[in-house]
Amino acid sequence: MIEIKNIDKIYKDSTVGLKDINLVINDNETIILKGKSGSGKSTLLSILVALSKPTNGEVIIDDIRVSKLPDSFASVFRRDNIGFIFQKFHLIPTISVFDNIITPLLPTDISTKEMQLKADIVMKQFNIIHKKNQKVKVLSGGEQQRVAIARALVNNPSIIIADEPTANLDAKLSHEFLEYIKELSGEKTIIVATHDNLFFNQGFKEVEMKDGIVL
Ligand SMILES: Nc1ncnc2c1ncn2[C@@H]1O[C@H](COP(=O)(O)OP(=O)(O)OP(=O)(O)O)[C@@H](O)[C@H]1O
Numbered sequence: 001m002i003e004i005k006n007i008d009k010i011y012k013d014s015t016v017g018l019k020d021i022n023l024v025i026n027d028n029e030t031i032i033l034k035g036k037s038g039s040g041k042s043t044l045l046s047i048l049v050a051l052s053k054p055t056n057g058e059v060i061i062d063d064i065r066v067s068k069l070p071d072s073f074a075s076v077f078r079r080d081n082i083g084f085i086f087q088k089f090h091l092i093p094t095i096s097v098f099d100n101i102i103t104p105l106l107p108t109d110i111s112t113k114e115m116q117l118k119a120d121i122v123m124k125q126f127n128i129i130h131k132k133n134q135k136v137k138v139l140s141g142g143e144q145q146r147v148a149i150a151r152a153l154v155n156n157p158s159i160i161i162a163d164e165p166t167a168n169l170d171a172k173l174s175h176e177f178l179e180y181i182k183e184l185s186g187e188k189t190i191i192v193a194t195h196d197n198l199f200f201n202q203g204f205k206e207v208e209m210k211d212g213i214v215l
């Protein structure tokens with residue numbers, strides 16, 4: 001369970017990013033975080049995954065006070081629990097699909113064989129295994145999207161977070177991404193920050209933000 005309690009974020013230049021956010025996200029729930037540009041979605045996600053610290057309040061994930069963790073513990077917590085899908089994928093273009101997918105596993109002490117097994121599972125699941133040894137830069141947009149999803153899931157995280165995942169995708173790929181979310185929905189805790197209408201009225205819980213507050 002994710003508990004967001006009385007979170008404020010005030011940036012150094014006094015911009016108010018978030019104001020008294022309170023939200024509980026249950027295990028295996030899918031949340032669509034919506035709201036206009038500048039409403040605070042990315043700010044909330046970065047605090048949620050302990051990439052930035054709130055000014056006030058705390059985030060508790062499965063009884064761990066993640067917003068109070070020192071940075072080195074926070075990065076281990078992220079690696080073990082969270083799969084993050086970025087708007088622009090953030091893949092490494094000059095290395096292979098396989099090498100990109102195993103990056104979240106490299107700081108762990110699992111064997112090469114086990115790494116290959118884990119990578120094979122997600123490459124099969126997202127239909128990219130036939131490109132395993134290709135460099136990412138030669139892949140199509142949809143293939144890169146599938147590599148990014150596979151990388152986010154390779155460590156079998158219980159929480160998946162996607163920030164504007166369809167912002168750079170055409171209608172067909174956006175629909176494909178929605179189908180992946182539907183497939184994973186109910187098995188993982190999923191939070192998708194988006195202003196893409198495609199995700200609305202799909203049966204997911206929708207949480208709307210405006211000017212740094214949750215409506
Ligand atoms: N480092 C920063 N310093 C100052 N203000 C910031 C910083 N990062 C974000 N903000 C401000 O905080 C507010 C919320 O930004 P945020 O990026 O969370 O919005 P968003 O809902 O994700 O928008 P978008 O839909 O465009 O991605 C905005 O007014 C933004 O300008």
Ligand SMILES: [Mg+2]
Nearest residue numbers: 041042043163
């Ligand atoms: Mg954003």
